[in-house]
Amino acid sequence: MSVIEAIYEKCFTSEDSLLSLLTNEQNDYVRHNHTSLHYKKNDVLYKDGDVPTGLFILAEGKVKIFREGVGHRDQIVRMIKPYGLMGYRALFANETHITSAVAIEESTVIVIKKGDLLKLIHENSKFALGIINSLAANLGFSELRTVTLTQKHIRGRLAESIIFLKDTYGYEKDNCTLNVYLSREDIANLSNMTTSNAIRTLSAFAEEGVISLSGKKIRIENAEKLNKISTMG
Amino acid sequence: MSVIEAIYEKCFTSEDSLLSLLTNEQNDYVRHNHTSLHYKKNDVLYKDGDVPTGLFILAEGKVKIFREGVGHRDQIVRMIKPYGLMGYRALFANETHITSAVAIEESTVIVIKKGDLLKLIHENSKFALGIINSLAANLGFSELRTVTLTQKHIRGRLAESIIFLKDTYGYEKDNCTLNVYLSREDIANLSNMTTSNAIRTLSAFAEEGVISLSGKKIRIENAEKLNKISTMG
């Protein structure tokens, strides 16, 4: 099995994946009834206003979900890691998309179209509960985020974003470099601040020995201090 | 049938209520297997940190869902109207509550306990889809709200909150008075601003003829202008 095939396979079998909740029969059905899409860095998966077509499951890569707000300023509202779900919120709410999804690195996606998805939910209550669990977790994240983005000061917001990126994508082998590479602008859009302030505050953290920077690489040097900044503001 | 009984009955039959998706048999089951709770203004339904016990359906009244943030400043993240669901997000995410729910006026709630709820979902995929639809709608609201609360300026945020209250609770018989009475502090907590600024900005809107104020009564005098303030900032 090639590397690509192995990754693809895990999307159907990993217990982290929603698809692992399918019956053998359903699993088989989906294997023969889905679309597989490949995206390069900066490619658009869907955009604000589009009609949702189905459930997107990220097999490999990283995706940002954001909404354009006042004066072309984007707010990143979610970040997707492998086995994460996308494009289903609008579908289930019977709305058009209110956010856009863009690959931040090369990504592979499995798409299950609306009709098939509803069939799976109808047949399999465990699968339905998996969807419910995912939406509930997302809603919790969004509500927590609303509070911190509105109430914490710049340093607290940035520290929290760095911790969020660590929790979502983890470290590289060295156990301290964030396993995700974002532009300063994306970091700003995640943290509700201007790009200038993201740059400035990252530099301040580096100066204080909390993190260290080298291009887009961010290393957490003092996790405790970072937590404190995130919590205390 | 008394007024109370009629309200209660509608919760099981109104097509706006999730319970209308139940089969006759299930409907009957729930009628005999639920708790009915009554709350006075300012009573706590559940609070941040509590273990979720079941699905709360608001039969009558109004409830605010909020989270205490930095320095005891609350952020209201949802407002519930009759037939609205509460307390189910944490339950489905297998978490403790991350928000608190407090009645803003006398309220009646129907509680379906976790076991029964899971049984209903297992048996009835339409009901499951109803839950999914509700979570998806809430998530959309939360994501939109995150963007406006972080990006709009005070006037835009307050205007949007007033429109939100109108959309949620509607007008009184006069067709222009908001059918909900909030303290200035609650309005501030809904709009991410200090109480002083909520008071000041409400006065400014009244001065400009956009709204008129009389105690906790808010009348929309110029909906078009209000929309413009909300949209343009």
Added chain:
DNA sequence: ACTAAAATGTGTTTTTTAACACTATTTTTA
């Protein structure tokens, strides 16, 4: 009805952060 407490309202000061203007560096691409 009377008092204490809570909520509302207003002016001033201070803090935070965006906006702006620009340089330097890195990355694309022609």
Added chain:
DNA sequence: TAAAAATAGTGTTAAAAAACACATTTTAGT
């Protein structure tokens, strides 16, 4: 590989909104 474009970085100014300090009014409890 040189030019152009995009990204990163820095200092300064301006705007927005919080914090603070009170006065006034309304509400709740005895």
